[in-house]
Amino acid sequence: GVDGLYYTKANLLKPIEHKSGMKLMSFAYANTQGGPAIMRGxxxxxxxxxxxxGCDWGHLDYLIIDLPPGTGxxxxxxxxxxxxDAAVIITTPQKISFIDVVKGIDMFNKLEVPVVGIIENMSYFLCDSCDKKHRIFGEGAMQKLVDQYGIRNAFEIPIVPAIATQGDNGLPLVAADPDGEVAQVYKDLAGDIVREVSRIAMDxxxxxxxxxxxxIKVEQDGTAKSINPAELRxxxxCAHCVDEFSGEKRLQDADVPEDIxxxxxxxxGNYAVQIAWSDSHSSIYPYRNLADF
Ligand SMILES: [Zn+2]
Ligand SMILES: [Zn+2]
Structure with missing residues (x-):
């Protein structure tokens, strides 16, 4: 839905502007040689x-960068x-994606970029003959990620052919059908992520x-609480201590020595603490779980 690429007087690339006012630029546009977009380090x-x-972006409220998949x-x-300022992780419900998402969270964590949201694409098929959400690719691991890492914002994007066809037509579904169910997901997502990013920036x-x-002492805003290490352990x-799919506890209380x-x-990241234990195990606790302890 966009075309035309030219340089400004200052020899800067002029970003392409969609009629909605959104500016965009892609390596694919800048790659005028037309060769395959294979890049090395x-x-x-x-x-x-x-x-x-090298782009004449002008004033921007947000710059969103779509990274290629992977953590290489x-x-x-x-x-x-x-x-x-922040990262948003995009995933799919397939079990294999869970591993990639964990790698992604780890990468951003090492770089101290807070992961403010997870979006699951192709979450379910919105059927027109019944009200059921058909989970074609199975139940995703998103809730598990939310529980484990304390990430506050999680969104499910349904499988709706119009998302793709509208994108190809140059009029995104959010603009074409602003009151539709899919548009609502995108609006919630944008609102929550913007709020979270400013919350992080301010406090x-x-x-x-x-x-x-x-x-173990947890202190915030002048209040402190003490937690027994063995109890916390x-x-x-984690997947070793609790069965990933049944939620059943694998770790027995007696497995943890009292003097751990x-x-x-x-x-x-921004929402959890990692504790390495004297039994060589490592655990992640979202702050909100520590607060409830
Ligand atoms: Zn159905
Ligand atoms: Zn564990």
Whole structure:
């Protein structure tokens, strides 16, 4: 739905502007050689520079970067080149995707980019002959990710052919059918993510989690609480300790020695803490779970 690519007087690439007012630029537009878009390490930084600095973006409210799938060299280079405020993870319900999403969260965590939302594409088929949500690819792992990492915003995008056909027509479904069910998901998603990004920008106080006098201390806003380490270790929600799919507890209370203690405590993204234990196990606890403890 967009065309025309030219340079401004300052020799900057002019981003293509959709009639909705959204500016966009893609490596595919800039790649005038027409060859396949295969990029290797050093080239990536150059292309990113060209798309970011070499484009006449003007004033932007938000810049959204669509990263290629995966957590390889290219993704790492892009993420390190740009000071990102936040990341949104896109996934699908297939079980194999869960592993990729965890890798993605780990990558952003190492780079201290908060993951503010998860979007599951092709979540369910919106049937026109019944009201049921047909989960063609099975029940996804999104809820598990939300529980494990404490990510607040999770969205399901249904399988609706019009999402693709409208995109190809140049009029996105949100614009073509602004009151429709799909548009509502996109609106909720955009609103929640914008709110979360500004919340992080304004107030980035995480609780402090420390180990002292045999207890784990959680302090925030002048209030403190102490948690028994063995009790917390027994509440580990990882796939080793709790069956991923049945939710049944695998770890027995007796498996955890009473004198267990943390060997390392570090933040895991914006919403959780990672604790390495003296039994060589490592657990992730969302702050909100610690607050309820
Ligand atoms: Zn049906
Ligand atoms: Zn565990």
């Amino acid at each position: 050093p080239m990536v930084s150059q292309v990113i520079q060209q798309l970011l600095v 060299d290219i993704q790492l280079t892009i993420t390190q080149t740009i000071a990102m 980035n106080t995480k609780p402090s989690v420390t180990f002292a006098d045999g207890m 027994r509440k580990c929600g 203690k943390p060997t390392d405590i570090s933040t895991m």
